[in-house]
Amino acid sequence: MKKKWTGLVAAVLLAGCAVQPTNGGSDVANRPVDSESRQRARAFTDLADAYLARAQYKVALDELRKAITADNQFGPAYNIYGLIYMELAEDKLAEENFRRAIELDHSDSQARNNYGWFLCTRGRYDEGLEQFSTALRNPLYSRPEQAMANAGLCAEKKGDLALAEANLLKSLKLQPDNPDTLIKLAGLNFRQGRLVETQRLLGRHAELAPPTAESLWLGVRLERKLGDRAQEAAYGLQLRKRFPDSNEARQLLAGQYE
Known part of the structure; x- marks a missing residue:
């Protein structure tokens, strides 16, 4: 299913949407998570996410460039890059950035959820379903219902209605009023x-x-x-x-x- 540290959505959206710099230097690989540069990268990424939600892609990209300049090892920035490029139908850049986000943090289930939805919307159903499965194997994933719902929609696109129903029911069990x-x-x-x-x-x-x-x-x-x-x-x-x-x-x- 759109949208966003989310996906579908997007969504629902999906998850429901995100860039360019994909090669981080090794000089900041071990930068502390709570460093000033990491905090700045996070702040710029949050701004980019907000602009993405309003479909202000150019401004969002500007904020992401600032984020990567501050800390080019901050994975969530690449996730948002991937969402923006997905919306812009720049598939090569979208995939590069989703993969970069996952490379920087293998446990980033939200990036895997978004990448999975990207793959499904491009007809790569099995690859997408594998990304959802990997996301759901993370016990710390805070939004498993989102990946389950997206897996259901992906399975339906694939034509596997039984798998689609199973995943949507699991999602609804976790979030009955969605x-x-x-x-x-x-x-x-x-x-x-x-x-x-x-x-x-x-x-x-x-x-x-x-x-x-x-x-x-x-x-x-x-x-x-x-x-x-x-x-x-x-x-x-x-x-x-x-x-x-x-x-x-x-x-x-x-x-x-x-």
Whole structure:
């Protein structure tokens, strides 16, 4: 799943998004974690992360250059570089920087999560799933539900619906009220013809978050399958009014329900 020391997301986003300098000198390899230069690198990286969240890529890159100048062994800066380059479709630079972040800290599960999502979105499903698995083997990883959800989406892209469902359910068990995971699981159930469970999950999503183009489009197709034309029309009306420029609204207008 976007976005961010995160991924999906990105996300959810993913994880849900990040550069250029990838070769750190050996003179700072043993620099103390709490040194002034490390603190400056962290501060600049935090700023870059914030600018990335607002899609201000140029400013984010400027902050990352400052971070690397302060401490070119600070792995999280390369992670954000990778996210930015991923958003810019600079795949070679994105991969170089994700790999550099992991090289500097093999236990950086967030970098592995982001790299895994990058690989999955480029059709390298098995490599991506391996990165998620490695991230999840770290007992200190603070956001395992994110890697589990991304692994579920990656497995679905690969066509392994059983693995996709298993990972999404694990993620939801750790974070039961995550609307992004709920809607992804609802969509997976819909694809498998489990309409009652889809309806339940869609209802739960509605309790937790405002409707999205994705949830409304799923509602349209679900109610169409269930034969409730009134509810189908209600979902469709909301989709056209709230998200008129979305891909989902275009599919609705074109009658592309499958």
